[in-house]
Amino acid sequence: MRTALFGISAAAAVVAMIMMPAPANAQEKAAPKYVAPRTADGHPDMQGAWARRGVGLQESNAPNSPLGDFGSTGQPYPTVFNTGVSTTQDRSVLQGRPTGVIDPADRVLPWRPEADAARREFIPKMIPPASLAYIEKSARCVLPGPLEADDRHPYQIIQRPGYFVMMYEYNHVTRVIPTDGRSHVGPDIRLFMGDPVGHWEGETLVVDTTNFNDKTSLGRTVPYHSDALHTIERYTKIDPNIIDYQITIEDPKMFTRPIKIAGTFQAAAGETELMEFACAEGSQTLPNIFGFELAPGRVPANR
Amino acid sequence: MKTTFCMLAAFAALLAVNVPAVAHHSFAAEFDATKPVTVNGAINKMDWVNPHSWIYVDVKGADGKVVTWRFEMGPPNALLRMGWRKDSIPPGTLVKIEGYRAKSGEPVANAKTVTLPDGRELFSGGSAPAGLNEAAAPAKQ
Numbered sequence: 001m002r003t004a005l006f007g008i009s010a011a012a013a014v015v016a017m018i019m020m021p022a023p024a025n026a027q028e029k030a031a032p033k034y035v036a037p038r039t040a041d042g043h044p045d046m047q048g049a050w051a052r053r054g055v056g057l058q059e060s061n062a063p064n065s066p067l068g069d070f071g072s073t074g075q076p077y078p079t080v081f082n083t084g085v086s087t088t089q090d091r092s093v094l095q096g097r098p099t100g101v102i103d104p105a106d107r108v109l110p111w112r113p114e115a116d117a118a119r120r121e122f123i124p125k126m127i128p129p130a131s132l133a134y135i136e137k138s139a140r141c142v143l144p145g146p147l148e149a150d151d152r153h154p155y156q157i158i159q160r161p162g163y164f165v166m167m168y169e170y171n172h173v174t175r176v177i178p179t180d181g182r183s184h185v186g187p188d189i190r191l192f193m194g195d196p197v198g199h200w201e202g203e204t205l206v207v208d209t210t211n212f213n214d215k216t217s218l219g220r221t222v223p224y225h226s227d228a229l230h231t232i233e234r235y236t237k238i239d240p241n242i243i244d245y246q247i248t249i250e251d252p253k254m255f256t257r258p259i260k261i262a263g264t265f266q267a268a269a270g271e272t273e274l275m276e277f278a279c280a281e282g283s284q285t286l287p288n289i290f291g292f293e294l295a296p297g298r299v300p301a302n303r
Numbered sequence: 304m305k306t307t308f309c310m311l312a313a314f315a316a317l318l319a320v321n322v323p324a325v326a327h328h329s330f331a332a333e334f335d336a337t338k339p340v341t342v343n344g345a346i347n348k349m350d351w352v353n354p355h356s357w358i359y360v361d362v363k364g365a366d367g368k369v370v371t372w373r374f375e376m377g378p379p380n381a382l383l384r385m386g387w388r389k390d391s392i393p394p395g396t397l398v399k400i401e402g403y404r405a406k407s408g409e410p411v412a413n414a415k416t417v418t419l420p421d422g423r424e425l426f427s428g429g430s431a432p433a434g435l436n437e438a439a440a441p442a443k444q
Contacts, residue, residue, distance in 0.1 A: 067329035127332060136329055150354070152381040169353070169380060220329065275379055277353035 036203060036237040041161040043179075043200050044237050046265075049272040050155045054099030054263035055245065057147055057219035060107040063120050066127035067136060067220045093239045094264065102246075103260035109222075110256040122223060137217045137224075141279035143171055143192040145216030146209065146231045146247060147261070153277070154268045164198055164205055169274040177207055184210050190227060192216055207233040218249070226253035241267035330403075333375075334413045338404040342372050346396045351379045351389060358392075358414060360400060374402055374414035387425060396420070 036044035101107045122134070129135045138148055153169035162180040167173075179198040189195065195211035212229040230250040238244045243265035250258045276282075330336070344362035356376040361369050376382065392398060399418040405411035417425045 067331050127329075136332055139329070139332055150378070152378050153353070154380055169378075269384070272380065272383075275353055279354055282352045283354055 034203075034238050034240075039159050039161075043159070044203050044205070045159065046157050046164075046205070046235065046237055046243055047159050048157060049268035049274075050157060050243065050265040051268050052149070052151050052155060052245070052263060052265050055147060055151070055247065055261055056100055056263075057109075057222055057249070057259070057261065058100050058107060059109045059219075059221060061109070062221040063123055065123050065220050067123075093242055097244070097262065097264070099263050100261060101259060102262045103258075109259060112254060112256055115254045119221070119223065123221060126223065136220075137215075141171065141283075142216060143173060144168075145193065145212070145218065145225070146229075146233075146249065147218050148216065149173065154272050154274060155265065156274055164207075167274060169277055171279055172277050179205070184208075187211070194229070194231070203236050205233075205235040207231075207235070209233070222254075225251050228253045235265070330413065333405060334403045335406050336403055339401065339415075340404045340412050341399065341401045343397070343399050344372065346392050346394050346398060347371055348394060349389075349392065351382075353378050356382055358400070358417070360398065362410075370410050372400075372410040372412065374400055374412050376414045385425075391425065392417070392419070 036046070039045045039047075101109070104110065125134045126136060138144065138150070144150075149168055149170040155169070156167040158165040158167065162178060164177040164179055166175040166177065168175075173193060175193060175196055177196045177198045179200060181199070182197060184197055185195045189211055190213035191211055192213060192215060194209040196207050196209040198205055198207040200206075209231045212225070212227055214225060214227040214229075216225070217223045218225050228251055232248040232250075234244075234246045236244045245263045245265055246260060247263075248258050248260050249255075342360060342362045344360040347359035347361045349359070350357040356379055358374045358376060360372045360374070362372055363369050377385075397420050400412075400414055401416045401418075402412040402414040405413070419425065
């Protein structure tokens, strides 16, 4: 018993250290001077299967949502749902690296008052949904936008000269990110996953994404965004098994200033492969989610 | 050894709780956390499909009638990372499954734990704390 208590205390102390945001300059000093292997065209090689971890728009002043949140509501729900395809590596590299919202440091999101009021009115109507518009977007198999991919599914990175390709198992998203210096598409083109263009800054790939539509969400308590959304991602391989990831979210119609989120991509095990993801077709949950009756006397949908 | 295991388990559990989670859709949209359910029955089949794996269990009622329950689980890649394999529970295996009922009232639920005849628990808690597998698995490359 004493051993177990000691173990828990020690673990809690380690976790506290991990979760403590480190000052930016301290982080830079502590960052290992890792130089990644190169692809044929001389850029850091980040190819392989990865698990994204820690990326999310958690806010400290969030309204209660009927959608709840895996692992943080206190409901008796298995924490294994959070483990995803995470992997394994020397976790000491992760120590001192904050995750989630890192700016603002207090995680009080810089809402425009009218936008905050609107979403606080919107959220209680999501369960039961007041209309189709209130159904959680992920349950409708809408593409995930910049933050809402389910982290239990792996990613595959493929690099070719002039391109950085991110394949998600989740919803079969494929982001083909040109790194050849081209500009964004014209402003009339609006896309669920936006239009990404990338460029290399030494060890870091910087991806600038614009041209979003307003049909995806940013989180359980940020159930939509505007078409003014703009993201800047930074991918830096800091270890053979870890890509440091930061994304800056700008949406001037929703927030008064940018929000910065940190996380990692962690190498998945060698046997990991992306599997078929037939969101609507593969889901047997639609009657449960939408609560409709298919027809009088219907047979339960056992396949 | 036991100390190491306890520390690792506690560490992994705490870490899992603190890592922001993103999931396919809300648990609350579909299931009722106030309606836990436990069934004992024989594995009928398992679907390894995204976005959720499903496990089907034939449960014999007091009247002798067999009802097939189906339980939603994590996606296949998540189950693989937790140690599940396609042959982990062949059809006919007697299991106890604990979970939470669907709001629809049908024999549908979200699985929390699957207990095998030898007492091993798959999917959560007990012998497979969150994150333990990831800490123990070999590194890439």
